[in-house]
Amino acid sequence: MLRKIYLISLAVVFLTADIFSTKYYVDGANPAAKDSNPGTEALPFKTIQKGINTAVAGDTVIVKYSTYFENIVIKNSGNITAGRIVIRGNDSITRPVIDARSIIGVTQVVFWFGPGGTPVDYVSFENFEILTRTDPTENIFAVWINGDYNVVKNCKIQQADFTAIQLSSGSYNLISNNEIISPGWNAISWEANTDGNGRRCDYNIIELNYIDNLNYHTAINGFPYQSGGNWYLFGGEGNMVRFNRITNSLEGMYFRVEKSLSIYGNIIDNITGSAGIHFDHFPDSTNELYLSNSKIYNNVIANCKQDGILNTNALGLDIKNNIFFKNRLHTPTEDDYDLVFDPLVNSPTHQIDYNIYFGEYSVQDQVNLYGSAYTIPQMYSTFGFEEHGSFADPLFVNEPSDSFNIQPTSPARDNGVALDTPYNVDIVGTFRPQNLLFDIGAYELIYPLPVELNNFSAKVFPDSVILSWTTVTEINNYGFEIQRSEDKNNWGILGFVAGNGNSNSIKNYSFTDKNLERKTVFYRLKQIDNDGAFEYSSIIELDLGINESFELLQNYPNPFNPTTEIKVKNNVESFSRLKIFDVLGREIETLLSGNLKPGVYNFEWNAKNFPSGVYLYRFESGRNSSIKKMILLR
Structure with missing residues (x-):
């Protein structure tokens, strides 16, 4: 059954403006609708594209429920003074449908594409269902963003041919509260310096998204375009991945050369092929290291067929308050662990503490650091990691369901380390701590209200x-x-x-x-x-x-x-x-x-x-x- 989580987003404030703005209406089900109309509610436009072409900074295009057989090209930008251009389905539950399955030759269904291919900034696209064509000879994207300060939220994308939401280049974008089911490649991906354009992908927020049934690649994917040998100059910085729910995916999250990345409050469950979170190198640079200084806090990483977190070339990882639950779904003799750090990243820059590990089997060699397996106590005695960590059943409510809320008697309760804003909020918006200390995992147990x-x-x-x-x-x-x-x-x-x-x-x-x-x-x-x-x-x-x-x-x-x-x-x-x-x-x-x-x-x-x-x-x-x-x- 489809699980949808309504969550509280503590988002960065993005500017909107209503003063001097115009509302345009699109209603494909209205017999009086046509693109020569003025776009009022009484005399609406027929196509979404007409509304988008008409709107300027600060305007809102309200799209009423219907099925629209068209692809969308967003050409105009909003600005910081007048505000965003808002393109909004009229209802966040019964979303208007953009059906591009019969449109041949289109590889981006919703496409940020300014004059001459220039970036488009300050546009919000909300409350749509998007259907793409499937073509084995082309890679078709449901949403392709190229620009800064844009928003994609409350959209439902099912069976996208390739990537559901692609941030080709751009910073300070928000991708929030989307349902992505059965994409052909990635669910959400950002790629700086696309085709060598020199543009970065920094300080974007990927939050509150529900991703399910991804069989071929990665749910959330971030790395720079690698052609030309200068991709290290374009590694993302300050991106934030929080409060997402990923389930039934080949791989949970995959990153290359991300710096100051924040991964917190996510649930990554039932990873069928590889790691829950993977920090990787480019194929032509196996000996390259970089100082990531990334934070991985208060996640639940559960039921991964292979490793919980796999790190091959990132230094300075800060891993705290996470629950690793029944990963390593093979026999105890196979070479998969909750944590795997390649020998290349052996460094005192890492911080690993206050995490809970619990395996499918009653063995405690849950991690592989720099080529050798260790129990949790051995991690502390050998490296100083996990002074406060433990091997224990986290006692989820109604386990083996996938809620991952903890019981009042859970060892995860009141055993985490205190973290500053913005890490003091859980996946449903409960402020931490509710009792004496932070709880470990994605949920903070509300106390003392029985x-x-x-x-x-x-x-x-x-x-x-x-x-x-x-x-x-x-x-x-x-x-x-x-x-x-x-x-x-x-x-x-x-x-x-x-x-x-x-x-x-x-x-x-x-x-x-x-x-x-x-x-x-x-x-x-x-x-x-x-x-x-x-x-x-x-x-x-x-x-x-x-x-x-x-x-x-x-x-x-x-x-x-x-x-x-x-x-x-x-x-x-x-x-x-x-x-x-x-x-x-x-x-x-x-x-x-x-x-x-x-x-x-x-x-x-x-x-x-x-x-x-x-x-x-x-x-x-x-x-x-x-x-x-x-x-x-x-």
Whole structure:
């Protein structure tokens, strides 16, 4: 089953501008659409290419759902003053489809190609599904980027003929939240100095992508164009690969001559042919070394047929807080390990510590350093590596599933080393540490909440009040005692709803109070653990004297970046407030404060000035209120 992870992106801020911008619309399903139209919502363009050709810096092209049988050439650049050109599918879930399977002679379906082949900068391409032609005589790319400060996000690319997303040259680009299934060669690749153009690939961010079923090459691939003998001058610098999920791939990640590379918070699982992460040399330079100074932090590298990390020519690797799990899928006598460092890279520049190793077999010679096999204690006694490392079962939740969350009793909990920003966030946006120290691996165990309530709300009906709440996770949850009060001091018990014990999926609960009195009442939940420990929820206040009723809906989209819409169905005219709070309960913005008549209202919140994370929104109508949770993803 396709697994899709919605994750929190702590992205570098890329500039957008709405002032003096124009929105153009493309709607291939609208009978009135044609490219001679002005491109308004009422009179949209027929083709995406027409919208792209029309847009200039700061403009947005909104493409409504349809199947578009065309290839796309992006010719115009945005700029730092007016902002990006944004090309956006209207819906991030039901994406417009670009179907180029019948177009002959096109090798790049979505192609950044300025006048005379010049780079194109400051363009954002979002929310599309892309289908490419398969041709054994040509290499066909779904997306080909040539330029700086560009964005490709929320796209779905299935069965790309060659590479799904190719960054031919360019820096400060963001490739985020894409689903790439069954590409023919690489899923995501960057290649500086393409065809000797002299352009670099530095400070790009590859994050939050889901890559599955790659049988022929590498999921994430980065190296300079090697022709001409000067490729060492063009090795990437400062690129960041984080929070990606790679599964069922021939090789996980492959790099040549990358410097100051950051690889953190990724899950690399079921690598069927080679290494999880591979630092390699060019075929004509087996004796060349370079100082990489790259950081490999808080990853899970699991079920690799061969090596977890293979290093043949990079110096200065910093490897900490990773879990190596059941790699070396052969018999113990075969020459594959969690870590393999070639004799050529024998150097005191490496730092290896705070990692957990656990193999399929009960042997502890998990690493091969400079030509010899070592256990974890031997690594420390011989090289000073892994003073705090261990050979232990990390105790994943529901193992052998592939969630890779850790249990509360895991040796990975509170045993990592503290790291500075941006490495203090896990794969789902949880800040580290949640307890005393960093956890090891991609996930930080949320502590001390055994049960995480997503929302707690009430609906008022003429003869009843229905209380509803949702949990995201549960650990040893015995259940919920429903309590009511008239003064918030003296509480009575209305009833009990049993919990689900242990759960990592969303659970919905409700309770109906039919014993009503027309007065102000307060409700709360008492969540009780199996061991008798308990904690209270937030309090809901209702004025039942006037039968006030409203419905606060879940924001959409959720997760979002940077804007989302909150819908309220209000049934009684009253003074109302809609406020935004951070996860600590601090009020950060008020969207509404005033009299609200009956009706349906949509409120937009723009979170461009706030960091990624979990936020709460509360609607108050008279003396009634409801709270819900939302997630900002960057």
